[in-house]
Amino acid sequence: MPGGHQWRHRFRENACRWTMPREVILDVLSRASRHMSAKEIYASLYAACPGTGLTTVYRTLELLQRLGFVRKFDAGDGQSRYELRGEGTQDHHHHLICTRCGKIIDFRDFIEEELELVKKTEDALAKKHNFQILDHNIEFLGLCDKCR
Amino acid sequence: MPGGHQWRHRFRENACRWTMPREVILDVLSRASRHMSAKEIYASLYAACPGTGLTTVYRTLELLQRLGFVRKFDAGDGQSRYELRGEGTQDHHHHLICTRCGKIIDFRDFIEEELELVKKTEDALAKKHNFQILDHNIEFLGLCDKCR
DNA sequence: TTGTTATTGATAATCATTTTCATTTATAAT
DNA sequence: ATTATAAATGAAAATGATTATCAATAACAA
Ligand SMILES: [Mn+2]
Ligand SMILES: [Mn+2]
Ligand SMILES: [Zn+2]
Ligand SMILES: [Zn+2]
Numbered sequence: 001m002p003g004g005h006q007w008r009h010r011f012r013e014n015a016c017r018w019t020m021p022r023e024v025i026l027d028v029l030s031r032a033s034r035h036m037s038a039k040e041i042y043a044s045l046y047a048a049c050p051g052t053g054l055t056t057v058y059r060t061l062e063l064l065q066r067l068g069f070v071r072k073f074d075a076g077d078g079q080s081r082y083e084l085r086g087e088g089t090q091d092h093h094h095h096l097i098c099t100r101c102g103k104i105i106d107f108r109d110f111i112e113e114e115l116e117l118v119k120k121t122e123d124a125l126a127k128k129h130n131f132q133i134l135d136h137n138i139e140f141l142g143l144c145d146k147c148r
Numbered sequence: 149m150p151g152g153h154q155w156r157h158r159f160r161e162n163a164c165r166w167t168m169p170r171e172v173i174l175d176v177l178s179r180a181s182r183h184m185s186a187k188e189i190y191a192s193l194y195a196a197c198p199g200t201g202l203t204t205v206y207r208t209l210e211l212l213q214r215l216g217f218v219r220k221f222d223a224g225d226g227q228s229r230y231e232l233r234g235e236g237t238q239d240h241h242h243h244l245i246c247t248r249c250g251k252i253i254d255f256r257d258f259i260e261e262e263l264e265l266v267k268k269t270e271d272a273l274a275k276k277h278n279f280q281i282l283d284h285n286i287e288f289l290g291l292c293d294k295c296r
Numbered sequence: 297t298t299g300t301t302a303t304t305g306a307t308a309a310t311c312a313t314t315t316t317c318a319t320t321t322a323t324a325a326t
Numbered sequence: 327a328t329t330a331t332a333a334a335t336g337a338a339a340a341t342g343a344t345t346a347t348c349a350a351t352a353a354c355a356a
Contacts, residue, residue: 017302017353038343053305058344074222078313079343096273099282109272113265117258124257125244125288133290134247140270141285145278165322165333186312201336206313226344227312 014067024049025060026084029070034083035104041082073137077102089115094137098144105144114138162215172197173208174232177218182231183252189230221285225250237263242285246292253292262286 007026008018016022028044029036036044042057061082064070071085075097081104085091089111096105122133142148155174156166164170176192177184184192190205209230212218219233223245229252233239237259244253270281290296 015302019303019353021304051305055306055345056304059303096277096279096281098279105273105277105279107269107273107277109276110265110269113268117261117265120261121255121258122288125253125255126290128257129244129253129255130293131244131246131253131288131290132296133244133288135289136287137289138286139284140273140279140281141283142274142279142281148280163333167322167334169335199336203314203337204335207334 010067010069016063016067020049021045021052021056022060022063024052025057026064026069029064029082029084034106035075035081036083037079037081039079075102075104076141095139097139097141098147099141100143100147103144103147107140158215158217164211164215168197169193169200169204170208170211172200173205174212174217177212177230177232182254183223183229184231185227185229187227223250223252224289243287245287245289246295247289248291248295251292251295 007023011018011022024045025041027048028041032044038054038057038061041061042052042054045052045057061070061072065072065082069085070082072080072082073095075081075095076099092111092115093106093108094114096107097103118136122136125131126133155171159166159170172193173189175196176189180192186202186205186209189209190200190202193200193205209218209220213220213230217233218230220228220230221243223229223243224247240259240263241254241256242262244255245251266284270284273279274281
């Protein structure tokens with residue numbers, strides 16, 4: 001349990017101030033269900049920090065993304081979703097998305113094989129297209145048990 | 149070259165009428181550069197079918213997607229992009245996206261290994277979560293040669 | 297404690313996409 | 327070929343997520 005202090009330190013390192021809205025947003029992200037939209041985060045903010053604006057939520061999420069603490073992704077409905085990036089490789093995962101109801105499931109199956117193939121592909125692509133590859137996403141789309 | 153007639157037939161099969169806007173939009177999609185946004189398609193429509201509304205472009209794209217003729221995807225900027233789905237497996241590919249300038253590159257490297265891993269993962273996920281998996285996306289994010 | 301400057305919140309602005317609804321048109325039936 | 331019907335279209339307005347503005351506030355270094 002890294003506690004909340006680590007965040008403060010990591011903010012300082014990046015010349016960012018440690019404020020109440022940021023602390024609360026990080027808290028929401030770390031405890032609540034994953035894959036939250038900005039509006040959902042905004043909604044669950046009221047108890048701990050009423051008066052926080054939706055604008056601040058968006059700005060904080062963008063900052064967290066820029067610092068690499070948060071991953072932003074698109075699940076097909078019109079809004080972006082956000083999740084904390086855990087440390088090392090044990091948090092590495094991808095998404096299984098129901099295209100009808102929007103349900104999102106994390107999966108970590110075959111991560112070994114996946115990383116191996118991803119590495120090979122990254123190397124090939126970086127060389128062939130002179131790209132600096134920084135990240136990747138893998139997602140499976142389909143119908144969940146309730147929607148099929 | 150399947151020509152334009154096949155489309156007409158495939159529309160009929162699905163109880164959809166064959167109209168000028170639909171023909172022209174399919175033509176644009178098949179000849180022009182891939183990964184076009186609705187607005188881009190709308191813009192390149194004027195010559196062949198002036199007066200076509202942007203609304204019709206959106207409606208047609210949604211139909212094409214529903215019929216499985218078109219793949220809709222998100223490249224990180226605020227708008228959806230569309231590309232024709234080719235027939236068999238020789239068209240199967242994924243995307244390498246520059247997060248700064250938005251450049252998109254198709255790649256088909258290691259499709260063999262990819263399909264193998266994807267199959268394994270699909271089976272495992274379908275069983276474990278009782279999902280009916282219909283599609284998948286793999287994307288690499290990074291900086292292109294000009295942006296790095 | 298004070299000064300500087302990042303951060304915030306209310307509000308308005310953007311911008312992609314969707315809805316509405318009256319008009320047109322593809323197509324099947326006559 | 328004409329006609330009837332429902333699907334398709336287009337103009338305009340509505341929606342909804344995200345971003346820009348700007349004056350007020352608060353973090354934090356000195
Ligand atoms: Mn996740
Ligand atoms: Mn492509
Ligand atoms: Zn579902
Ligand atoms: Zn680039």
